[in-house]
Amino acid sequence: MMKRVLLTLIAAVMLTSSVWAKTIVVAQDATWPPMEFMNDQKEIIGFDTDYVRAVAKEAGFDVVFKNVAWDGIFAGLDAGQYDAVCSSVTITEERKNAMDFGIPYFKVRQALVVPKESTAKTLEEMKGKTVGAQIGTTGYFAIKKIEGVTAKSYDEIGLAMEDLFSNRIDGVVCDDPVAAQYALQKAEYAAKLKIAAVLDTGDEYYGIAVKKGNKEVLDLINKGIAAVQAKGIDKELRAKWMGQ
Structure with a gap:
């Protein structure tokens, strides 16, 4: 009888564990260093990746990452192909109408990268020049607002930077940590490129996006973000990936 009771208790514990050990699949466009990108082993790494792992640990869920191209990343979320997107997604009113966001976790600005010999500061x-950005990003939208500047879209920011480095375009606009990664830290670019300006695009914050109405996942993510911020883990990750 005692053995039967013990087995029943073990089964109950295992059942409870399986209920609570929820796995959340998170999509990232791994082309945006130092936020999310691929290492030499073809693994997704970066600030956002580590941040989600920390959120998962604090909230008590497992996480699986899925590399998804930016131009289809929100459609995939809406179609239920994954549970969340954490890929340097700026929270905008338009996006809030289509999806729900967790607690803002990173303040970002847009930066203009140009050749070192350029005199442009805004x-x-x-005007009269071609400026590149990743398609569908706030950087691309910022360029489109300026009359006389030709906006060129790219599937990946690295392709835009390569065109700038090779003198095929005149500038690139992207999030400031990404601009710093290419213009200040990437050795082959640092000698030739510079950050000319930080653009006034208002208060811009990254958020983790979930499908509209997915309160279960959103609540778990917010629980984890709150703990990460309260413990200062976000500051540790910023120092690791950005040195500040």
Whole structure:
């Protein structure tokens, strides 16, 4: 009888564990260093990746990452192909109408990267020139607002930076940590490129996106973010990936 009771208790514990050990699949476009990118072993790494792992640990869920191209990443979320997107996603009113966001976790600005010999200090001074950005990003939208500047879209920011490095375009606009990664830290680019300006695009924050109405996943993510921020883990990750 005692053995039967013990086995029943073990089974109950295992059942409870399986109920609570929820796995959340998170999509990232791994082309955006230092936030999310691929290492030499073809693994997704970066600030956002580590941040989600920390959120998962604090909230008590497992996480699986899925590399998804930016131009289809939100459609995949809406179709239920994954549970969340954490890929340097700026929270905008338009996006809030289509999806739900967790607690904002990173303040970001847009930066203009140009060749070192350029005298431009604002995006407005790039009139008559071609400026690149990743398609569908706030950087691309910022360029489109400036009359006289030709906006060129790219599937990946690295392709835009390569065109700038090779003198095929005149500038690139992207999030400031990404601009710093290419213009200041990437050795082959640092000698030739510089950050000319930080653009005034208002208060811009990254958020983890979930499908509209998915309160279960959103609550878990917010629980984890709150703990990560309270413990200062986010500051540790910023120092690891950005040195500040």
